Amino acid sequence: MKLTYYPGCSLHSTAAGYDDSTCFVCRTLGVELAELNDWNCCGASCAHATNHFLAVALPMRNLILAEQAGHDVMAPCAACYNTLKTADHAVRGRDGQAMTINADLEEIMGAKYGATIQVRHPLEVLGSWEMLREISAKVVRPLMGLRLVTYYGCLLTRPKNVVAFDNPERPTTMDKILTALGAEVKSWSYKTDCCGGALALSQTAAVATLVAKLVTEAERAGAQAIVSACPLCQVNLDTRQNQIARPMPIFYFTELMGVAFGADASGRWLQKHIIDPAPVLAALAKGE
Amino acid sequence: MATGANIAPALAFLEEIEARSGQPVSLCYQCKKCAGGCPMSFAMQPYNCDLLKMIKYGEKEAVLGSNTIWLCIGCRTCGARCPNGIDISKINDVLREMALASGKKAGEPRTAAFHQSFLATVEQFGRSYEAGTIGLFKLKTASFTQDLALGLKFVAKNKLKLLPDRIKRAGEIKRIFRKAREAVI
Numbered sequence: 001m002k003l004t005y006y007p008g009c010s011l012h013s014t015a016a017g018y019d020d021s022t023c024f025v026c027r028t029l030g031v032e033l034a035e036l037n038d039w040n041c042c043g044a045s046c047a048h049a050t051n052h053f054l055a056v057a058l059p060m061r062n063l064i065l066a067e068q069a070g071h072d073v074m075a076p077c078a079a080c081y082n083t084l085k086t087a088d089h090a091v092r093g094r095d096g097q098a099m100t101i102n103a104d105l106e107e108i109m110g111a112k113y114g115a116t117i118q119v120r121h122p123l124e125v126l127g128s129w130e131m132l133r134e135i136s137a138k139v140v141r142p143l144m145g146l147r148l149v150t151y152y153g154c155l156l157t158r159p160k161n162v163v164a165f166d167n168p169e170r171p172t173t174m175d176k177i178l179t180a181l182g183a184e185v186k187s188w189s190y191k192t193d194c195c196g197g198a199l200a201l202s203q204t205a206a207v208a209t210l211v212a213k214l215v216t217e218a219e220r221a222g223a224q225a226i227v228s229a230c231p232l233c234q235v236n237l238d239t240r241q242n243q244i245a246r247p248m249p250i251f252y253f254t255e256l257m258g259v260a261f262g263a264d265a266s267g268r269w270l271q272k273h274i275i276d277p278a279p280v281l282a283a284l285a286k287g288e
Numbered sequence: 289m290a291t292g293a294n295i296a297p298a299l300a301f302l303e304e305i306e307a308r309s310g311q312p313v314s315l316c317y318q319c320k321k322c323a324g325g326c327p328m329s330f331a332m333q334p335y336n337c338d339l340l341k342m343i344k345y346g347e348k349e350a351v352l353g354s355n356t357i358w359l360c361i362g363c364r365t366c367g368a369r370c371p372n373g374i375d376i377s378k379i380n381d382v383l384r385e386m387a388l389a390s391g392k393k394a395g396e397p398r399t400a401a402f403h404q405s406f407l408a409t410v411e412q413f414g415r416s417y418e419a420g421t422i423g424l425f426k427l428k429t430a431s432f433t434q435d436l437a438l439g440l441k442f443v444a445k446n447k448l449k450l451l452p453d454r455i456k457r458a459g460e461i462k463r464i465f466r467k468a469r470e471a472v473i
């Protein structure tokens with residue numbers, strides 16, 4: 001399988017470990033990635049929060065470039081995935097404003113978006129039945145005994161008519177992947193409750209309350225760590241646990257895949273975490 | 289005969305919001321599932337469901353001045369649960385745009401300042417630039433010491449780029465921003 005890779009701004013800075021581990025995992029599973037040439041920021045929540053034109057035009061420029069590259073485009077950041085998918089959906093649905101913006105972009109870039117490619121998230125790509133079989137086959141260090149909860153956050157699964165690869169409030173794709181790695185996935189009710197990442201800098205106190213709730217509930221569910229598929233969620237949860245007595249590590253699901261596949265580089269990814277995940281994994285090494 | 293209160297339906301604001309957001313605000317029957325599921329309800333004044341009531345009453349100034357529109361994270365839980373298919377995050381997107389265009393002080397100036405700081409770096413470089421966003425945000429809000437310790441940890445772990453990524457065809461992004469300014473109603 002060949003895909004165009006859209007890392008987005010976070011994976012080039014705060015979430016470098018997500019970037020590396022995603023590329024490693026895809027390589028291992030035979031998914032060929034080529035980074036989108038000259039990609040721009042998708043505008044994230046800041047564009048859709050304040051300017052509709054930017055919210056459509058910024059992701060659409062990337063879609064035009066990806067369409068020229070000729071393959072489906074994969075975006076690991078939930079916010080990027082959501083904005084790209086929303087722009088794609090608007091063009092497919094012949095939304096009036098999106099058509100006008102598409103024409104404006106044709107004037108600026110000399111090409112417009114024809115919606116001939118798909119926007120995909122790594123969970124969607126790696127969560128198919130065929131892939132799950134491949135994943136189990138590649139495990140050299142099963143995550144036996146590691147108790148986890150999966151956290152999807154808000155942007156991966158909603159709105160359900162736009163993203164539509166899993167249930168909007170009880171998704172299971174990540175659960176299946178982690179189970180294939182040998183981990184014990186605990187059930188909890190907070191898989192898609194928002195962590196407030198988009199407002200982490202501007203509404204810090206309110207966001208700390210949301211994070212505290214999630215971590216407390218994860219602990220109550222019996223988990224040792226939370227697993228995320230979004231760089232905004234991971235950074236927010238990893239850095240805003242100041243109200244928590246025993247902070248809990250926050251993994252990217254691709255990091256745990258890398259650990260289970262025996263990636264030499266996994267130590268480097270995990271060193272970037274603010275809350276050290278080593279103790280949780282050390283127990284694993286000893287088979288406790 | 290005096291007719292007493294001069295009550296006229298205030299439809300103009302409602303119709304504008306419905307047209308721009310694509311959301312059927314008129315269908316709302318105040319079941320409040322949206323407020324029940326909203327992660328930010330505890331801080332919102334008024335609740336998201338009450339905002340819809342105020343839109344129906346035509347209370348434009350109170351709606352645009354509320355903190356609700358700035359505390360909405362855009363998580364779309366409301367949209368997933370509303371029995372009438374109303375996604376309040378889309379309404380709030382339109383309301384914030386209108387509030388900024390009105391030139392009045394935002395109900396939560398810090399959130400507005402953050403969004404604007406972030407977009408300013410995107411306009412400049414084509415990609416967001418965290419250190420730049422944080423710098424601009426701190427200038428706008430004069431909050432120089434907030435998160436200082438965390439920022440230093442980020443630098444130590446090499447998580448924060450100290451120089452921006454710049455795309456090759458940055459001119460295209462500048463033109464997109466110019467168009468966006470023209471497009472604001």
Ligand code: SF4
Nearest residue numbers: 316318319320322370
């Ligand atoms: S869930 Fe829908 S119908 Fe119920 S109060 Fe909220 S917007 Fe109105």
Ligand code: SF4
Nearest residue numbers: 326360361363364366
């Ligand atoms: S989108 Fe906004 S209003 Fe709706 S539930 Fe989320 S935070 Fe609340």
